[in-house]
Structures are given as C-alpha cells and as structure tokens.
Amino acid sequence: MNRNETNSSRGLEFVRRAAYYAIVGTSAHRLNTTRDARRARYTDPLCSGLHIREAGVSLSAPAAAFAITMSLAKNNKKASVNHRRSSSNKLSSPRDCKCEGSIMADVNKAGAGLSHLSLSSGENLFDAIRKTNATKCSAKAQEYFNTFDVDSDGYLNDREFDTLLKQLFCNKGQSYTLSKKQTTDIFKLIDENQDGKIDLKEFTECWHHWLKQILDPVTALVVVDVQNDFISGTMAICDCPAGQDGAAVVPCINKLLDTTRFDVVIYSADWHPENHISFIENVKDRKLHHTTKVSSENACKMDTVIFEGPPIVEQKLWPKHCVQGSWGSELHKDLKVVENAVFINKGTNPDIDSYSAFWDNNKLSQTGLINELTSRGITDVYVCGLAYDICVGATTAHSVEHGFRTVLIEDAARGVDVNDMKKTHDKLLRQGAALVNCDSVPGMVSADDRRPDLGYKAALNFAMARKLVKTESSQGGVKEKLSQDKKAAQTKAK
Incomplete structure (x- = not known):
C-alpha cells in the first residue's frame, strides 16, 4: 500500500469514527488530535482523499460530507x-x-x-x-x-x-x-x-x-494570491508566456464583492521565507536528485528540477517572490478587502512549495483553509485570482476533492501559459467543477440559478x-451488543 492509499484509508477511518462519536454524543473536535495527524502525515485526518462506491459512481467528498454526516448522525439518535x-x-x-x-x-x-x-x-x-x-x-x-x-x-x-x-x-x-x-x-x-x-x-x-x-447554499469566495509580485513585481503575470495582465482581475473581483453577498471572503497569499525551495536563486542550496534533467548550474526560470530531499520534491523554479514581509507579498493596493475577511498564508515551509490554498504540493501538510470552511458550514466555494493554471487551478481542484460544490470564476483569473490554462480548464471540468464568468455568480449565490x-x-x-x-450506526450497535454480552457473562461468573 502506497502513502496515498494509506492516507485514504486512515482518512476514511477518521470520518467513520467521527460519525460514530456523533451518534454517541462526543464532539468531533476531540478526534482531531496531533496524534491522529502525525499518524496520517497531514494536519487534519478528516481531509484525506477518500473514495467509496455508491450508485455506480465514485464518491470523494470527505470534508464537505462531514457536516452532513454529523447532522444525519444526530438525527438518527432521535425517533x-x-x-x-x-x-x-x-x-x-x-x-x-x-x-x-x-x-x-x-x-x-x-x-x-x-x-x-x-x-x-x-x-x-x-x-x-x-x-x-x-x-x-x-x-x-x-x-x-x-x-x-x-x-x-x-x-x-x-x-x-x-x-x-x-x-x-x-x-x-x-x-x-x-x-x-x-x-x-x-x-x-x-x-x-x-x-x-x-x-x-x-x-x-x-x-x-x-x-x-x-x-x-452557504458560500465562500476564495481570492487567490492577488499580490504585488504577481502583478507588477518579480513574477508579474504579464511577463509570462500568456502575456496576460494580472491587474485585470482586481476590478472583476471588486465588482463581485460589491454585488454579491458571500457568507465569507477568504484571501490567500504566498508567504515564502528567503530560503524557499521554489526560488531559482536557491537552486544550488539543495542537492538535486540523480534523475533530474538539468544541473543546478544550467537551471533557468520555469525549469523543473527534482531535489533529493527527503522527501524527494519535483519543483518548478521561479524568481524570488512574495518573501514574507516584503512589498511583493502584499495584496494589491486596489483590491477591495472586506470586513471580517479570513487570511490564509501558504508556502511557508522552506522545503516544499504550496500552489493550493488547501495543501502543500506533496499533501504533507495543509493550511487552515479547510477548517475555516467547514466550521462555517460552507457548501459552495467560488475561486478567483492568480494564476489560473497554477495556484487558482490547484485550489479549485482541491476544493472539488474535499467535496465542496466548486466554481471557478474564469474572467476573474489570469494565467501563465495558454496551453496549461486549457489543460487546467479541461481537467477541472472532468473533476466536476463549474466554470463560469462573473455575471453568473450573483444568481448562483442567491440560488436563483440552480x-x-x-x-x-x-x-x-x-x-x-x-x-x-449507516455504517457506524451498524458497527456501534454490534459493539454495544458485544459489551452487553460481556457484562452479562461477567455477572454470571460472579
């Protein structure tokens, strides 16, 4: 069994135990322990990739299904x-x-x-x-x-x-x-x-x-990485192969925030230390794996290398960007920031990159985004920002994996490479994300457009x-019967 399969089975076991403890009245939060996290090698065991079969289709929705699981379990306690x-x-x-x-x-x-x-x-x-x-x-x-x-x-x-x-x-x-x-x-x-x-x-x-x-629906808007370095700084989108203007997303997002009432707005940001693994300036600081196709001396921007680790990491090289506390890491000055917004930093580990606002690129640890969403009972996640084919695409894909009804707002995103943007578009459609433009969002959030x-x-x-x-209710009943039989046998023996 590989690591992903192990994580999947452990994640399934966690959700099943959570459902069981909901039935018997124990808070699910007591299950989210450091020990559980360490065993599964990620922060929140609830959010592993989890697949079961139902009605001939594959189900993969642990985080979003969990809130329903808890509610169903409580309802099942009552006649x-x-x-x-x-x-x-x-x-x-x-x-x-x-x-x-x-x-x-x-x-x-x-x-x-x-x-x-x-x-x-x-x-x-x-x-x-x-x-x-x-x-x-x-x-x-x-x-x-x-x-x-x-x-x-x-x-x-x-x-x-x-x-x-x-x-x-x-x-x-x-x-x-x-x-x-x-x-x-x-x-x-x-x-x-x-x-x-x-x-x-x-x-x-x-x-x-x-x-x-x-x-x-309970809705969240996730604004991904609308930061200075991606608009006019060291990694400006306009200087990438697609030649798109990153600043163009700002008025689109601001209009959304003015016209649409989301239940929560979340801003994610790259927040890298100086010695981050993604910076081409640091490529010589770590040993390359023998399978990498380019040497550290010849590596160029946007080349992909493999670092020896541990763990072994495949990494695309970028110019230094969004360094913690720098001007480049700040949100663009014209971007509207709403009251009571939530802020998520990612890419803080120097030894692994994090495109998604949910996970690092190896899924070894996660940000606080999933907890922010599930604690609010979010059902629908809308994603926009920079860059379409990298951080926006990864965040959208992970939102789908977590089981949220996920919408990518295409005209409120800009990308790096046109071919990669097309691949991202097609992949997200296959995964079950909805891809729309800004004009469609107000009706969807208000449930006029279903x-x-x-x-x-x-x-x-x-x-x-x-x-x-149903599984946990059945298993809980069996356990209770076994416990009763054991007590009866002990009483009889006395």
Missing part, C-alpha cells in the same frame, strides 16, 4: 415522526415541524400565496423558498412531497422525480436539460433502499441535507454522509 411512515403521510401537529422563530417566519413569508402548492400554476415552486431556510422545516418537506406525488400513492416514482428536477434545476424560469444518466444517478443516490421509488422518509432526509445545499452539475455534487455528498452514518 422522529418525520422519519416514520404513516398511512396518511401527514405530520401529527405543527410542533412536529423543526422550524421555529425567525426560520418559520421566513418560510411563511416566502410561501405567501403558495399555501396550496400546485404544479399546474405555472410558477416555479422552488423559487419561492430559496434562501429562506425552508429546508430546515419538515412540514415544508411533506408539503412539497405531497405536491410532487401526483398519483398520491405515497411515493415519488421516476417520472414524478423528473418533474421535481425540472423545477429544481432552473435559471430565470428556464429549466436546465438533464441527461437520462444524470436523472438516474441522482434518483439512485436519493433512493436509499434502492426499491425504485422515493418514500417520505427518504425525501425528508434529502430535503434537509441534499436540497439544503441547492436552495440554501445548476444540475452542482446539484449532482450535492447528491454525492449526501449519499456519502448517509453511507458513513
């Missing part, structure tokens, strides 16, 4: 009327609704004029409840379930679910076209018992955990979380 089938499919009283106070007021306000939901009204039934926290309300879940259950048989069949998807995935009154595979895959992910129909229990769970991500590719990602997160909780 809720919302998760029990009744012959009438009706909640017994208003108290069964989990919405209280301001949440219920928002839902009632949003639902004004829609007290009797009807598919024949011509109105989009989801537009009225977006960003109102209606997905926290079990009574609303039942109301929508009954509306889409056209034949009133107590289930949503594939045709009824298809009608739901057409209303759910919509932008300005126009439904997105989903392929047969997309609708089938999403249906299978929601249909927990795989009986070919969705009952009220399954729908209520997906209402609280899948539809929540679509109708009540895209099927991001909805599919949300379904993957939900299915993974449910699988983890």
Whole structure:
C-alpha cells in the first residue's frame, strides 16, 4: 500500500469514527488530535482523499460530507415522526415541524400565496423558498412531497422525480436539460433502499441535507494570491508566456464583492521565507536528485528540477517572490478587502512549495483553509485570482476533492501559459467543477440559478454522509451488543 492509499484509508477511518462519536454524543473536535495527524502525515485526518462506491459512481467528498454526516448522525439518535411512515403521510401537529422563530417566519413569508402548492400554476415552486431556510422545516418537506406525488400513492416514482428536477434545476424560469444518466444517478443516490421509488422518509432526509445545499447554499469566495509580485513585481503575470495582465482581475473581483453577498471572503497569499525551495536563486542550496534533467548550474526560470530531499520534491523554479514581509507579498493596493475577511498564508515551509490554498504540493501538510470552511458550514466555494493554471487551478481542484460544490470564476483569473490554462480548464471540468464568468455568480449565490452539475455534487455528498452514518450506526450497535454480552457473562461468573 502506497502513502496515498494509506492516507485514504486512515482518512476514511477518521470520518467513520467521527460519525460514530456523533451518534454517541462526543464532539468531533476531540478526534482531531496531533496524534491522529502525525499518524496520517497531514494536519487534519478528516481531509484525506477518500473514495467509496455508491450508485455506480465514485464518491470523494470527505470534508464537505462531514457536516452532513454529523447532522444525519444526530438525527438518527432521535425517533422522529418525520422519519416514520404513516398511512396518511401527514405530520401529527405543527410542533412536529423543526422550524421555529425567525426560520418559520421566513418560510411563511416566502410561501405567501403558495399555501396550496400546485404544479399546474405555472410558477416555479422552488423559487419561492430559496434562501429562506425552508429546508430546515419538515412540514415544508411533506408539503412539497405531497405536491410532487401526483398519483398520491405515497411515493415519488421516476417520472414524478423528473418533474421535481425540472423545477429544481432552473435559471430565470428556464429549466436546465438533464441527461437520462444524470436523472438516474441522482434518483439512485436519493433512493436509499434502492426499491425504485422515493418514500417520505427518504425525501425528508434529502430535503434537509441534499436540497439544503441547492436552495440554501452557504458560500465562500476564495481570492487567490492577488499580490504585488504577481502583478507588477518579480513574477508579474504579464511577463509570462500568456502575456496576460494580472491587474485585470482586481476590478472583476471588486465588482463581485460589491454585488454579491458571500457568507465569507477568504484571501490567500504566498508567504515564502528567503530560503524557499521554489526560488531559482536557491537552486544550488539543495542537492538535486540523480534523475533530474538539468544541473543546478544550467537551471533557468520555469525549469523543473527534482531535489533529493527527503522527501524527494519535483519543483518548478521561479524568481524570488512574495518573501514574507516584503512589498511583493502584499495584496494589491486596489483590491477591495472586506470586513471580517479570513487570511490564509501558504508556502511557508522552506522545503516544499504550496500552489493550493488547501495543501502543500506533496499533501504533507495543509493550511487552515479547510477548517475555516467547514466550521462555517460552507457548501459552495467560488475561486478567483492568480494564476489560473497554477495556484487558482490547484485550489479549485482541491476544493472539488474535499467535496465542496466548486466554481471557478474564469474572467476573474489570469494565467501563465495558454496551453496549461486549457489543460487546467479541461481537467477541472472532468473533476466536476463549474466554470463560469462573473455575471453568473450573483444568481448562483442567491440560488436563483440552480445548476444540475452542482446539484449532482450535492447528491454525492449526501449519499456519502448517509453511507458513513449507516455504517457506524451498524458497527456501534454490534459493539454495544458485544459489551452487553460481556457484562452479562461477567455477572454470571460472579
């Protein structure tokens, strides 16, 4: 087993243990210990690459699925009327609704004029409840379930679910076209018992955990490395092969910040020590591996060398840039910095580079970004900045790996090499990121524009979380039974 496989299995075990301890009432934070981190060789065991199979597709969403896992686990501790089938499919009283106070007021306000939901009204039934926290309300879940259950048989069949998807995935009154595979895959992910129909229990769970991500998204804007050295300093983007103007991203980002209300804005920055491994000025300070194709004497800017380590490191060489405390490391003076912003420094280890705002390039350690996102319950990550094919691309890819619904804002990014930018674009599309321009972002953040590719990602997160909780619930029951048998045997022996 190689290191990545080891990290993957350990990360899966951590998430499973976290789900188990959520069931028995122990804080997940107590699991995030230095010992766990040291064993897995990265700071947060929760965030390893983790792959399991569900509904014929590969799931890889440990960090984003974790919040759903915790919520599902807590719900499974209670015998809720919302998760029990009744012959009438009706909640017994208003108290069964989990919405209280301001949440219920928002839902009632949003639902004004829609007290009797009807598919024949011509109105989009989801537009009225977006960003109102209606997905926290079990009574609303039942109301929508009954509306889409056209034949009133107590289930949503594939045709009824298809009608739901057409209303759910919509932008300005126009439904997105989903392929047969997309609708089938999403249906299978929601249909927990795989009986070919969705009952009220399954729908209520997906209402609280899948539809929540679509109708009540929690959003973060990650502004990557909009620093002086990348705009007019030692590593100015305009001097790179693509010849793009790095300063052009500043007005785009500022407009986004003025017109769009993100739940958190995060600024990342290269923050290198003087002896950093990426600086061509330091190439002779470390021994090169025998497989490297260029000597330290002949190495040029943008050459790739291999350092002997340990660990062995493949490194592209750059001019000295973004040195800690220097003018070049500062954010551009015209970039708007919002109140209550979060700042993430990366590349602080002299012996390894860090393109991504999440991980170093060898995934041996991570920044605090993942904790900032998960602690806020972020579902959607929007990425922009410099450079498209390096730090922006790496940050976007890792956000997808962590399971966040991830959007790269292309016209708010500039790159180094046109060919590499095209490769990055294609790779991110394959991974499941959405690639958009600034004009699309406000509608997506407000949930007016609900895209099927991001909805599919949300379904993957939900299915993974449910699988983890189910596994741990089963294992927890077995452990409890064994413990009881052991105690009974000890009592009998006495």
